[in-house]
Structures are given as structure tokens and as C-alpha cells.
Amino acid sequence: MDSHNITRRHILATAAAAAGTSLIGLPAWAKAAYPNKPIRFIVPFNPGGATDILARVLGEAMSKQLGQPIIVENKAGASAMLGTDQVAKSAPDGYNVVVSLSTSLLINQFLYSKMAYNPQKDLLMLSELASAPVTLVVHPSVPANNMQELLAWVKANKSKVSYGSWGVGSYAHLGGAYMSKTMDADMSHVAYRGEAPMIQELIGGQLQLCFSSAQNTKPFIDSGRLKVIGVTGKQRMTVLPNVPTIYEQGVTDDAYAIAGFVGMALPAGTPKEVVDVLHAAVQEAAQNPKVKERVDSAGFLPVFSSPEDFSKSYAQAAPVWQQLIQVAEAKVD
Structure with missing residues (x-):
């Protein structure tokens, strides 16, 4: 007997039990038809980034549980909104899943005056895979070794400092804009197509x-080609245990204490039976050593929440990001 079919039945049975029903009570299409073809993970960023690699490792693990291939497609553009919009407008049948950052799933709705989709109406949040703190790094020539010294330096060098981001609306953009605004530093923002460049x-x-x-910065921190100032959020990264958070350093602004997330979302209206099957597969894949290693190496903190818990944390984070955008004056028309 095909082990994939056994696994699929196990996943369906688990999902049904969680929903308070039996497998017999599920509709025929849920038992026999889902999934009966490849599933697409849309990553709205260029290949090679931390989100892209996590999506590929997670997809490989989940495909073994679901008995169908999971194809990862990169559709970058418009601050991650292009690929996210594609999923938001796709059929709610479970075959199109967006794996993205809080950028396109949460932040952009406050940043842009017009968007092609409304994440709170057009998407169903499936799982917060990981909290995504990031490193703050500087060129070795910058005469600062901690956050207090860096803030003093950018303030003293008004209009002379440039900071980069992997796109308008990314945390890198907002965090830098917030630093510039609060320090009256008039720093220049340079947006790139991805973290690598x-x-x-x-x-x-x-x-x-x-x-x-950390996936992109750690090799250069270790080699001395970049200097690390700290990490965002309130918890140190497993992969950089000796690097203190910015919060630990006495700079307790919400802008640096919060962290983005890596999450999965489906088109709104996706049947609960499909959501349950996918979520059960996510939970199983979360135990895979390759998935755990990828989360750690990227500097992420594992979450793998339920749709209900994801919705709660989303609602709590939304006003914090909205306020950050307002303070940073980062609104885009």
C-alpha cells in the first residue's frame, strides 16, 4: 500500500478529530479530492532569501505528509504585494498558499494608501511560522559598537548616513526611517531587490x-566584514547567542522591540476542512529537523501557530506597526 495514501488519511483523520468530527463526516471532496494535484507556495520575494529558503524546506516536508508535490514559485515585486495579491485573488481551494513576511500580510495596509487586496478581508491567516527578528549591522568603519553609540553617531552625522532595505515597507525600511526621524538624522534610504545585493x-x-x-549577515559578522550592533525583538537569536537585543541595551522603543513574522495565508473562504488538513501538515513538518535547522539558521524563532492564534497575534501587532509607520512618516501614496 502507498505510504503517501496512509499519511494523507492520517492527516485527514487528525484534522477531522481536531474539528470535532469523524473522517466519515467530511464531505466526499475533502476525503478523496484534496489534495489531488500539486500545491503552490507563492513567495513574493526573490530566490535565496530567508523566507524563500524556509518555504522550500517546509514545502518539502509538507509534501511528504500530503502526498503531493509542493512547488515554490517566486513572484517578487511591489513590496511583496504582487505575489500576495495573486494568492488573495486565486480560487479558495487550498492549492495556492502565500508564504511571506509581515510586510505584505500586515504592514503594507498601513503604508500604502491604495492596495489591490485587503489582507484582513481577502486572506485567511493559516499559521505564523516564526517570529522574524533581524540584525542591525554596520560597515566596520562606523565608530559605534552598541545601539547608544550608533544613535549618537547618526545624530552627529546628519544627512551623511545611508541605510538600506530589501524594499519599501520592509522592516529594514521602517526601522531605518524611524531611527532617522527620532534622531533628526535625515538619513538616505536605498531600497534593493532583496537582501543579498x-x-x-x-x-x-x-x-x-x-x-x-541573520542568514544574510552572520557569515560576514563572523568574518569581521560587518559589525553587528544588536538584534530586534526581546529575545536573543539562537544563531547569535552572544549578540544582545537592542532592547537589552536600554533602547526600549517599540520600533526596535517588535519583530516581524513569517506566515502562511490562504485565500479567504477556503473551506475549514482544507484549512485543517494544511494546518495539520504544517504542525507535522514543524517537527522535521531540517525545518527546525532552517528556522534557527535564519535567526527566526519558531511559532507554527494555529489559524486562531495567528489571528489573535495579528490583531495585537497591527496597531503597533500602524503607529511605527506614522512616527516614521513612511506613508506611500
């Missing part, structure tokens, strides 16, 4: 600082 420009000295994932 941003880091290369920082190493080359075209930028002085940026926020970026």
Missing part, C-alpha cells in the same frame, strides 16, 4: 547600516 553594498561601503536577517 543590499549586504554587498554595505560591505562595499556604499551604505553605512541596515537591518537584515
Whole structure:
């Protein structure tokens, strides 16, 4: 007997039990038809970033549980809104899933005056996979070794400092804009198509600082080509245990204490039976050593929440991000 079919039945049975029903009580299409073809994970960023790699490792693990291939497609553009919009407007049948950051799933709705989709109406939040704190790194020539010294330096060098981001509306953009605004530093923002080119420009000295994932910065921190100032959020990264959070350093602004997330979402209206099957597969994949290693190496903190818990944390985080955008004056028309 095909082990994939056994696994699929186990997943369906688990999902049904969680929903308070039996497998027999599920509709025929849920038992026999889902999934009966490849599932697409849409990553609205360029290949090679932390989110893209996590999506691929997670997809590989989940495909074994679901008995169908999971194809990862990169559709970058419009601050991650292009790929996210594609999923928001796709059929609510469970075959199109967006794996993205809080950028396109939460933040952009406060940043842009017009959007092609409304994340709170057009998407169903499936699981917060991980909390996504980032490192704050500077070029070695910057004469600062902690957050207090860096803030003093940017303030003293008004209009002379440039910071990078992996796109308008990303945490790297908002965090840098907030620093510039609160320090009256008039820093220049340079947006890149992904983290990799941003880091290369920082190493080359075209930028002085940026926020970026540990996956992209750790090799250069270890080699001394970049200097790390701290990490966002309130918990140290497993992959950089000796690097203090910015919060630990006495800079307790919400802008630095919060962290983004990596999450999965489906089109609104996706049947609960499909949601339950996918969520059960996510929970099973979360135990996979490869998935755990990828979460840690990116500097992420594992969450793998339920749809209900994701919705609660989303509602709590939304006003914090909205306020950050207002303070940073980062609104985009």
C-alpha cells in the first residue's frame, strides 16, 4: 500500500478529530479530492532569501505528509504585494498558499494608501511560522559598537548616513526611517531587490547600516566584514547567542522591540476542512529537523501557530506597526 495514501488519511483523520468530527463526516471532496494535484507556495520575494529558503524546506516536508508535490514559485515585486495579491485573488481551494513576511500580510495596509487586496478581508491567516527578528549591522568603519553609540553617531552625522532595505515597507525600511526621524538624522534610504545585493553594498561601503536577517549577515559578522550592533525583538537569536537585543541595551522603543513574522495565508473562504488538513501538515513538518535547522539558521524563532492564534497575534501587532509607520512618516501614496 502507498505510504503517501496512509499519511494523507492520517492527516485527514487528525484534522477531522481536531474539528470535532469523524473522517466519515467530511464531505466526499475533502476525503478523496484534496489534495489531488500539486500545491503552490507563492513567495513574493526573490530566490535565496530567508523566507524563500524556509518555504522550500517546509514545502518539502509538507509534501511528504500530503502526498503531493509542493512547488515554490517566486513572484517578487511591489513590496511583496504582487505575489500576495495573486494568492488573495486565486480560487479558495487550498492549492495556492502565500508564504511571506509581515510586510505584505500586515504592514503594507498601513503604508500604502491604495492596495489591490485587503489582507484582513481577502486572506485567511493559516499559521505564523516564526517570529522574524533581524540584525542591525554596520560597515566596520562606523565608530559605534552598541545601539547608544550608533544613535549618537547618526545624530552627529546628519544627512551623511545611508541605510538600506530589501524594499519599501520592509522592516529594514521602517526601522531605518524611524531611527532617522527620532534622531533628526535625515538619513538616505536605498531600497534593493532583496537582501543579498543590499549586504554587498554595505560591505562595499556604499551604505553605512541596515537591518537584515541573520542568514544574510552572520557569515560576514563572523568574518569581521560587518559589525553587528544588536538584534530586534526581546529575545536573543539562537544563531547569535552572544549578540544582545537592542532592547537589552536600554533602547526600549517599540520600533526596535517588535519583530516581524513569517506566515502562511490562504485565500479567504477556503473551506475549514482544507484549512485543517494544511494546518495539520504544517504542525507535522514543524517537527522535521531540517525545518527546525532552517528556522534557527535564519535567526527566526519558531511559532507554527494555529489559524486562531495567528489571528489573535495579528490583531495585537497591527496597531503597533500602524503607529511605527506614522512616527516614521513612511506613508506611500
